[in-house]
Every structure is written in C-alpha cells, then in structure tokens.
Amino acid sequence: MLPNNLTALDFEDIKSSIKTYLRTREEFLDYDFEGSGLSYLIDVLSYNTYYSSFMANMSMNEAFLSSSTVRDNVVNIAKLLSYTPTSIKCSKACVSLKVQTQQTGESYPNNITLQKGPIATGGNRTWNALSPVTVEVDQTTGIAEFLAVTLNQGSIITFSYLVDNFAKQRYVIPAESADMETLSVTVRPNESSTIKDTYNLVSNITEVKSTNRVYFLSETEDERYEVTFGDGTIGRKLIDGEVIEFEYLVTEGSIANDTSVFTFIGKFIDSNTVNYAPSAAKLTVKEKAQFGSEAETIESVKFNAPRYYAAQNRAVTTQDYETIVKRLYSNAKTVAAYGGDELNPPIYGKVYIAIKTKTGSSLNDATKTSLKTQLRSYAMASIEPVIVDTNTLYIYPRIFASYDPSTASRDVSNITSNIQDAVNQYAQQSEINNFNNNFSLSKFQKAVTSSDPNVADTSTQISLVQYVKATGNQSNTYCVSTGSPLLDSAPNLTLTTGSGTTESENTEVDVTITTTINEACKKEPVIKSGKFRLADRPGIDQYFEDDGFGNLVIYYISGNRKVITNPKGGTVDYNSGTICFGPVNIVGSGGDVPDVNVDGEIDSPELIVGTDFNIAIQSIPSNPSIIYTPDPGSIIEIIVPTISVSPLGTNLPPTIPLNSLTPEIFEIVPPIIEIPDISNNGNLANISCFNS
Numbered sequence: 042m043l044p045n046n047l048t049a050l051d052f053e054d055i056k057s058s059i060k061t062y063l064r065t066r067e068e069f070l071d072y073d074f075e076g077s078g079l080s081y082l083i084d085v086l087s088y089n090t091y092y093s094s095f096m097a098n099m100s101m102n103e104a105f106l107s108s109s110t111v112r113d114n115v116v117n118i119a120k121l122l123s124y125t126p127t128s129i130k131c132s133k134a135c136v137s138l139k140v141q142t143q144q145t146g147e148s149y150p151n152n153i154t155l156q157k158g159p160i161a162t163g164g165n166r167t168w169n170a171l172s173p174v175t176v177e178v179d180q181t182t183g184i185a186e187f188l189a190v191t192l193n194q195g196s197i198i199t200f201s202y203l204v205d206n207f208a209k210q211r212y213v214i215p216a217e218s219a220d221m222e223t224l225s226v227t228v229r230p231n232e233s234s235t236i237k238d239t240y241n242l243v244s245n246i247t248e249v250k251s252t253n254r255v256y257f258l259s260e261t262e263d264e265r266y267e268v269t270f271g272d273g274t275i276g277r278k279l280i281d282g283e284v285i286e287f288e289y290l291v292t293e294g295s296i297a298n299d300t301s302v303f304t305f306i307g308k309f310i311d312s313n314t315v316n317y318a319p320s321a322a323k324l325t326v327k328e329k330a331q332f333g334s335e336a337e338t339i340e341s342v343k344f345n346a347p348r349y350y351a352a353q354n355r356a357v358t359t360q361d362y363e364t365i366v367k368r369l370y371s372n373a374k375t376v377a378a379y380g381g382d383e384l385n386p387p388i389y390g391k392v393y394i395a396i397k398t399k400t401g402s403s404l405n406d407a408t409k410t411s412l413k414t415q416l417r418s419y420a421m422a423s424i425e426p427v428i429v430d431t432n433t434l435y436i437y438p439r440i441f442a443s444y445d446p447s448t449a450s451r452d453v454s455n456i457t458s459n460i461q462d463a464v465n466q467y468a469q470q471s472e473i474n475n476f477n478n479n480f481s482l483s484k485f486q487k488a489v490t491s492s493d494p495n496v497a498d499t500s501t502q503i504s505l506v507q508y509v510k511a512t513g514n515q516s517n518t519y520c521v522s523t524g525s526p527l528l529d530s531a532p533n534l535t536l537t538t539g540s541g542t543t544e545s546e547n548t549e550v551d552v553t554i555t556t557t558i559n560e561a562c563k564k565e566p567v568i569k570s571g572k573f574r575l576a577d578r579p580g581i582d583q584y585f586e587d588d589g590f591g592n593l594v595i596y597y598i599s600g601n602r603k604v605i606t607n608p609k610g611g612t613v614d615y616n617s618g619t620i621c622f623g624p625v626n627i628v629g630s631g632g633d634v635p636d637v638n639v640d641g642e643i644d645s646p647e648l649i650v651g652t653d654f655n656i657a658i659q660s661i662p663s664n665p666s667i668i669y670t671p672d673p674g675s676i677i678e679i680i681v682p683t684i685s686v687s688p689l690g691t692n693l694p695p696t697i698p699l700n701s702l703t704p705e706i707f708e709i710v711p712p713i714i715e716i717p718d719i720s721n722n723g724n725l726a727n728i729s730c731f732n733s
Contacts, residue, residue: 055094056087106343115339116260122350123244126260126342128221130371131292132194132333134168136161136303138187139323142178142311149183150311152176160307161192161324164300166293168192170307171223178311189327192303195220195292202285203232212268213261216291221266222371223290226256231282245354246275253277264336294333301329332372332399356419362394362426369415370408374399377431377476379673392424395431395476395674403430432675434523435506436480436668437659438464438682444495446688456493456686463492464682474678480668497689503665504702506680507620509656511627514576518611518625523618524671526663530565530589564589568613568620569702571657572631578606582631585622587613593622618671620658630654659704 060083063069074080102108106118116126142149154175161168171193178185198219202212214224227237243255255276261267268287271277279285305324309317337345345364352361362378377395381388394416396404404412409428416426440460467473467488473480482503489499509519566586575583578597583606585593593611596603611622662668670677 052087052091055090059083112339113262115342119342119346120259122346124346124349125258126337129218129294129336130334131220131290132297132330134192134330135328136190137325137327140185140321142183145313149178149180150313153178153185153309153311156308161303161305163303166194166297168194169197194297195290198289198291200287204279204281204283206281214266217264218291219289220292225288227286229284232284249275294335298330298333301326357421365419372398375475377673391427393427393429395429397431429674433678434675435678435680437504437506437680439502440489440682440684441500442496442686443498443689445497457684459493460489460684463488468679476676480677482666505660505662507658511654514628516624516626518621518623520621522671524669525618527615527618528567528661528663530567567661569659569704571704573627573656574629576626576628579628585610627654657704659702
C-alpha cells in the first residue's frame with residue numbers, strides 16, 4: 042500500500058503517512074513506532090520530505106507572475122512580457138536665478154552659461170543641473186535671468202566599460218539607486234578618443250535598423266539595470282576596443298520631496314570666458330521639490346506587466362490607452378480612458394483620456410499636444426485620441442459628534458483628532474481620489490462612529506463643491522454637472538409670477554426685474570457661488586444662487602440686503618444636477634479689482650483676455666447616501682472635514698444644511714484628503730516649470 046496523502050505539506054501529516062505505509066508491511070505489523078529507534082529515522086525522512094515538498098511548491102509558485110513573491114523572479118517573468126519596471130526617480134525642484142554680469146571693456150557679455158553639475162544644496166542634499174543652461178544678457182543692465190532651472194537631487198556618476206566581444210560581458214549599472222530617466226549612454230571609438238556617439242533607448246524594434254545606435258534596458262538582479270546593445274541585425278553591434286560610458290544620477294527618491302530651501306553653489310561662465318562665484322547669483326524658489334519616488338513595487342509590476350503585454354504597442358481598448366499613457370507620461374498617477382460613445386450626446390471616432398498627475402496640477406496645452414501626437418502612432422484606424430482635463434467633484438463633510446460625559450473614560454479632546462485620522466484612513470482604503478469610484482455616506486459614517494469609543498452619536502452634512510473655469514473678458518456660458526440630482530428645498534411649491542416690475546433698492550444701480558417671484562412660494566437656495574466680477578459692474582463682487590425653479594439669480598450684497606442684478610443669470614436642471622451659468626462676461630474672480638475709468642468701464646480689457654478665473658460653486662445633493670462621478674473622466678475628492686464635538690443632549694443640526702452654504706471658503710482650493718498642500722490662490726491650472 043502506497044502513502045495515502047501525497048499532497049501533505051505539514052510535518053506531522055507526512056510522518057503519519059509514512060507510519061501508515063510501514064504498518065502495511067508484514068515486518069512492522071506489531072512494531073511500536075513511538076518508542077523505537079526507527080521513530081528517529083522516520084523523523085529524518087519526514088523532515089527531508091517536508092523540505093523537498095516545500096521547496097518544490099515554492100519553486101513552482103515562483104515560476105508564475107501571479108504567485109511569485111521574490112522581486113528578481115517577478116522581474117524575470119515580466120521581462121518575458123517585454124516589461125521593464127520603472128526605477129527610482131529623483132526629486133526635482135524649480136528655481137529662478139538672477140546674475141549681475143561684469144563688463145569687459147565697455148560692453149557686457151552676450152550670454153552666460155550655468156554649468157552642468159552641482160548647483161545647490163538643500164535639506165543636507167546636493168541638487169544638480171543635468172545639462173548646461175545658457176541665457177542672453179540684458180545689454181543695458183548686464184543682468185541675466187534664468188527663469189526656470191530644474192534642480193535634480195542626487196550625485197552624478199560616470200561609469201565605463203571596455204568592449205571585449207570575446208568575453209562574456211554584461212553591461213550593468215552598478216548602483217541600485219540609479220534613476221534610469223537620467224541615464225545617458227555614449228560610446229567612444231577607443232580610450233584615447235574624445236569623440237562620443239550618443240545611443241538612444243528603444244523598446245519597440247519594429248523600426249530599428251542594423252546601423253541605428255540604440256540600446257535596450259532591463260532590470261536584473263538586486264534592483265540593478267542592465268544595458269544591452271544591438272547584434273548587427275537589430276541595432277548597431279559594438280566593436281572590440283570601444284568604450285561605453287554611462288552617466289546617471291544616484292538619488293534618494295521620495296525622501297527629498299518637499300525641500301523648499303536651497304543655497305546656490307553653482308558656477309557660471311560668460312561668453313567672454315569670465316567665471317562667476319556663487320555669490321554673484323540670487324536664487325528664488327519657484328516650486329518646491331517633488332516627483333521623487335521609489336522603484337516600482339512588486340505588486341505594481343504584477344499589475345502592469347500583463348496589461349503592457351496585452352497592448353502590444355497598439356491602442357485598441359481603453360485599457361490599452363491607459364497603459365500606454367502611463368509609459369509615455371511619467372507624471373501620471375492614474376489614467377482614465379473612455380470612448381466618445383459613452384458621452385451624452387455621443388461623439389464617435391474619438392477616445393478621451395483624463396490624467397490625474399502626481400502633483401495635482403492640470404496638463405498644459407504643450408503637454409497635451411505632445412501626448413496626443415505620440416498616441417496617434419498607437420491608435421487604430423481613424424480613432425482620434427483627445428487629452429482632457431480631469432474633472433474633480435469635491436465632497437465637503439461637516440461632522441457633528443456627541444459623547445456621553447458620564448461614561449467618557451479618557452480626555453475627550455482627542456475625539457476630533459481621532460475622527461480626522463479615521464476619515465484619512467477611510468479615504469485611503471476606499472481610494473476616493475481616483476477614477477471610477479463613488480462616495481458612500483454609510484461607510485463614511487461607520488468610520489467616524491468607530492473612530493473613538495467615546496463617540497455616542499454622529500450627524501454628517503454633505504455638500505458638493507465644484508469650480509467653473511471662466512475665460513476673462515469673453516461672453517460665455519459655463520456648465521458643470523454633479524452627475525446626480527440636486528435637492529428640491531420645497532417640492533410642493535410652484536412658481537407664480539406678478540405682472541408688475543420691481544426696481545432695485547440700490548439707487549446707484551439701475552436694475553429692473555420684469556418678473557417677480559411671489560414671496561409665499563420662495564424656495565431656499567440649494568446652490569450658491571463664490572464671488573466674481575462681471576464686465577457690467579467690474580468694481581463690485583457678485584454672486585449667484587438658484588431660485589428653486591430652475592434659474593440662477595445674480596446679485597451683490599449691499600449692507601444686509603441682496604441686490605439682484607440678473608434674475609435669469611443661468612439655468613439649473615435639478616434632476617441631472619447640471620448647472621449652467623451665463624451668458625456672462627467675467628473679468629475677475631472677486632476681490633481682484635480691474636482698472637476702471639470714470640465711466641465705470643474696464644480701462645484695459647485686452648489685459649484680461651485669456652486669463653482664467655475659477656469660481657467656486659457649492660450645492661446640496663438630493664440623496665447624499667451614494668454620490669457617483671459625473672462622467673468617466675471625473676474623480677471624487679474629500680475636503681478635510683469640519684468637525685464639531687459636543688456632549689450628549691446638544692441638538693445635532695439637520696442633515697441638510699439649507700442655510701449654511703459657504704462657497705467663499707472654497708475660493709482657494711481647499712485641503713483635501715491625501716493631498717494636503719493644494720493651495721494655488723484660486724487658480725486650478727497651476728503653472729508648472731515641469732510642463733505638467
């Protein structure tokens with residue numbers, strides 16, 4: 042009789058199986074295995090079987106991408122799928138420099154060059170320029186301005202190999218913390234030559250010729266990268282005696298992020314070969330350090346490698362576009378692609394791609410055009426890729442928590458911080474700030490209630506915040522959508538109109554309203570805006586709110602009164618949550634007073650053209666239990682909540698905050714969960730010297 046449990050991996054099971062087998066033999070029918078010397082031999086045999094079974098099982102697991110756990114094995118399997126994991130990435134900061142040059146004879150130099158190499162220190166780290174930067178010198182003042190210089194954290198390393206085709210050579214980058222995005226590969230004909238040929242990285246061999254100077258990159262053991270050159274058929278083959286030079290940046294990755302104080306240590310040389318000391322330059326920080334990240338994780342490689350292989354360097358499905366965009370644009374945190382047929386009304390022949398960046402900023406026009414051009418080579422037939430801005434729907438929770446003072450076992454002052462921590466954890470686990478997700482009030486409430494044992498009861502008020510991005514001094518209608526119905530504050534009331542006219546109470550403004558709303562059927566607004574300025578009254582902050590019957594009412598505040606300037610400044614579809622503001626001519630986002638002449642007109646309207654203004658809109662959803670994104674290119678963000686803690690017996694406010702809409706506090710984009718540093722003075726399209 043054979044052992045009856047061949048799949049057992051537990052030591053005791055293996056031992057029992059062997060004993061069962063031995064008892065079937067005549068020699069061991071009445072043998073006492075527990076008290077005999079044979080028991081030790083069975084133990085040894087069981088251990089050997091156990092180890093062999095365990096190793097066989099683990100070895101088999103490591104042969105498949107989904108079950109492997111060792112990074113080197115995961116990387117080797119991904120290599121078969123033509124996927125190269127991304128390396129560690131250096132942190133980058135943006136600064137401007139101003140240099141006062143010296144005259145030679147009676148004239149200033151034509152230009153001045155910031156030399157390559159270390160140019161600043163900050164956070165006890167070195168920051169480099171990866172290439173020299175040259176700017177012209179103002180011949181009147183002698184001042185040269187470097188408007189945007191990128192600082193890269195790390196140390197610039199140079200490493201070389203001598204080609205010997207008779208030896209089995211591998212060209213490995215010796216540092217495991219090397220940023221492969223900064224890798225430069227050059228080849229010299231021999232050791233004494235100063236002439237260098239630059240080799241370019243390729244991943245698609247379909248257009249590579251035998252004479253192209255290219256190289257291939259792959260990750261090898263211990264998170265190091267290996268460079269492979271052509272074989273004479275696909276890419277140029279290297280010749281004996283040639284010298285390969287690698288130049289790259291060894292960096293600390295994300296550790297250097299958020300550095301904002303720098304000391305200049307760089308060198309300048311002008312066109313007259315005059316050198317300048319670091320003290321000659323004035324450094325100004327434009328953007329603090331960001332973009333630093335660690336090497337791609339095992340989980341990320343497992344997720345991305347099969348999808349990259351499935352795309353096969355062509356974009357057919359929306360998932361193909363998402364995978365390819367992540368490879369083309371390193372600042373992409375998440376990507377959502379969707380066909381125009383999903384829109385209402387549908388637009389055929391186009392695929393729309395929304396990108397959420399790691400920095401939170403929107404893509405500028407140059408980056409959009411560049412990505413669109415690159416994607417066309419992957420697109421099938423006549424499908425046109427379109428890069429669109431990510432729409433963000435902000436959820437603003439106001440949390441009211443109560444506790445029982447008689448049963449509180451510890452200091453209740455920690456309740457607020459515990460609730461905030463619970464909200465942070467909820468957002469991270471639910472991945473709220475991502476595409477194709479929704480907000481569940483019940484899950485949110487559960488996280489709040491369980492955040493502290495002293496919390497007895499909670500009430501949460503939910504409102505939605507969006508931003509209208511308006512172009513200055515142009516008459517337009519601007520629409521946003523919540524994607525879900527808005528609250529009807531008084532569904533039983535209907536609109537009745539009067540036959541007369543009503544004059545504005547402000548004598549300085551001549552406003553006539555031809556339709557008056559009966560006060561008896563007036564509804565409380567569920568939509569309110571932040572302040573803005575219109576061309577008809579450029580010196581006055583105005584606002585809008587809904588009248589409950591599908592219209593937006595524009596007004597300004599005089600003392601304690603609302604003075605209506607336009608009773609039909611837009612429309613509202615409460616069922617779909619669509620809010621359309623206009624047609625209006627916006628000249629400011631409020632508070633920023635344009636130059637106005639004596640006639641009350643804008644003095645220089647051409648200066649406002651092309652300027653973008655962002656206006657906050659706050660609204661109340663009809664059903665806050667589940668809030669969905671308005672479209673596939675939208676994401677939901679949770680604004681850091683307002684938390685109020687009070688003892689039991691205090692009346693908690695109602696769920697719907699009809700009279701507490703305060704869009705003014707969102708005129709600057711508020712802090713949101715997981716991205717606490719978004720604050721760009723009302724300009725959502727923050728200008729980045731990193732070409733976001």
